[in-house]
Amino acid sequence: MHLTKTAVDKMLPHTERPQTFYRDDQLKGFAVRITANGVKSFVVEKLIEGKVRRITLGRYGELTVEQARKEAHKLLGQIATGIDPLAQKKAEKLSKITLHDVFQNYLKARKQLKPKTIYDYQKQFNLAFADWQAKPLLAITKDKVLKHHTLLGDKHGAAYANSAMHLLRALFNFAAGQYENAQGQSLVQENPINRLSQTRAWYRVTRRQTYIKPHELSAWFKAVLLLKNDTLRDYLLLILLTGLRRNEAAQLKWSDIDLKAKTLTVLNTKNHQPHTLPLSTYLYDLLKYRQATSGSNYLFPGTGKGGYIVEPRKQMAKVIENSNVKFTVHDLRRTFITVAESLDISAYAVKRLVNHKMSHDVTAGYIVSDVERLRKPMQQITDYVLQQTKL
Numbered sequence: 001m002h003l004t005k006t007a008v009d010k011m012l013p014h015t016e017r018p019q020t021f022y023r024d025d026q027l028k029g030f031a032v033r034i035t036a037n038g039v040k041s042f043v044v045e046k047l048i049e050g051k052v053r054r055i056t057l058g059r060y061g062e063l064t065v066e067q068a069r070k071e072a073h074k075l076l077g078q079i080a081t082g083i084d085p086l087a088q089k090k091a092e093k094l095s096k097i098t099l100h101d102v103f104q105n106y107l108k109a110r111k112q113l114k115p116k117t118i119y120d121y122q123k124q125f126n127l128a129f130a131d132w133q134a135k136p137l138l139a140i141t142k143d144k145v146l147k148h149h150t151l152l153g154d155k156h157g158a159a160y161a162n163s164a165m166h167l168l169r170a171l172f173n174f175a176a177g178q179y180e181n182a183q184g185q186s187l188v189q190e191n192p193i194n195r196l197s198q199t200r201a202w203y204r205v206t207r208r209q210t211y212i213k214p215h216e217l218s219a220w221f222k223a224v225l226l227l228k229n230d231t232l233r234d235y236l237l238l239i240l241l242t243g244l245r246r247n248e249a250a251q252l253k254w255s256d257i258d259l260k261a262k263t264l265t266v267l268n269t270k271n272h273q274p275h276t277l278p279l280s281t282y283l284y285d286l287l288k289y290r291q292a293t294s295g296s297n298y299l300f301p302g303t304g305k306g307g308y309i310v311e312p313r314k315q316m317a318k319v320i321e322n323s324n325v326k327f328t329v330h331d332l333r334r335t336f337i338t339v340a341e342s343l344d345i346s347a348y349a350v351k352r353l354v355n356h357k358m359s360h361d362v363t364a365g366y367i368v369s370d371v372e373r374l375r376k377p378m379q380q381i382t383d384y385v386l387q388q389t390k391l
Helices: 006-008 063-078 085-095 099-109 115-128 140-158 158-180 196-198 212-226 230-242 246-250 281-293 313-322 329-342 346-352 373-390
Strands: 019-023 030-035 041-050 050-060 265-267 276-280
Touching: 041 063, 041 158, 050 063, 099 115, 099 158, 140 158, 140 196, 158 212, 158 346, 212 230, 212 313, 212 373, 230 246, 230 281, 230 313, 230 329, 230 373, 276 373, 281 373, 329 373, 346 373
Parallel strands: none
Antiparallel strands: 019 030, 030 041, 041 050, 265 276
16 A cells, blocks of 8 residues: 555554554555554565565654655665665664673673672772773774773782783673674674783783791781680681681681581682581681580671671781781681692692682592592691691
8 A cells, every 4th residue: 555644544453463564555665564552663674685674764653654755765775775774773883882881791691700709890890991981892992902001000000900901801802792793793803902912011910929937827826816806816717727718718607517527618619619628626626616606697707798707907907916927818828728738738639628620630530529538638737737836
């Protein structure tokens, strides 16, 4: 039929179909689509690259019949000259995707990120790229990356600058796989962060190797025992004698402790694999006493939002002052590993004790580490530490 205002006003949908089409007999490809609930829209239908494509022009009422016809003429003319309006529209939309859009989609896609990791990413993103968030992703060039990396290094330090660019590289890699044009080509043809590698502009950052040395253990241990805050005291001792990460130890619940089997289990680990450790005699006695006097679900309760202890710098400063041994909580994990290696405990046992993955080691894949096989090395480490402290 010839599409006119009168004809469109009289059109009714076929209730048994989700949508009904009325096509114009004068302009081939121009049509009206009516949904089952009566909403009328103008569309253009045309064969593009061997496929029938349907382009919505707009709703009737927002567009008149004549306005829609003119727009249809225009689109059909573009298609006749080899232009794909759908691809063009998608390309325009892709070109407007901002760094902020990519970051939000990145967080949504990575469903297994822990809340702490998300918090750290957001904090770094908002600080390092505060002025870039509204930028179209494609406007971030290699030269801008190089200059911004230098700026971050001057302002926040080499390690921070490198870390921020690692996050930006991850966002570009995500965008390369997430966003495609109508031809299936990636939005990101090359990651601009590659400029830092190509020009060797990454800062050389030495990994921290700090730990409590054997001759310092006695003073440190005694200073910890002098703390009036027994929660922090036992928290620091447990990390030193298990090598657990800070948050792994802080979030332990009594349901994770099996005093009968003399084990503890960390469920929320960095590599997403439950980590069960045997308790040395010293730790067994420590936890048995704590459980008898505990009034919380957590081994180490705190006043923070999570209900468990957070790193209490004031109390740690007292230990440093009284022992003259500077340390961070993660230094205790490094100390545990260093002691284990010094005792000639096998590399596989050490990795198992600290829950490091051995995915690239073929031999390790055949080794089944039962928790009881770790009891002897765990006790050796505790005995060594206690010997150094002369307790």
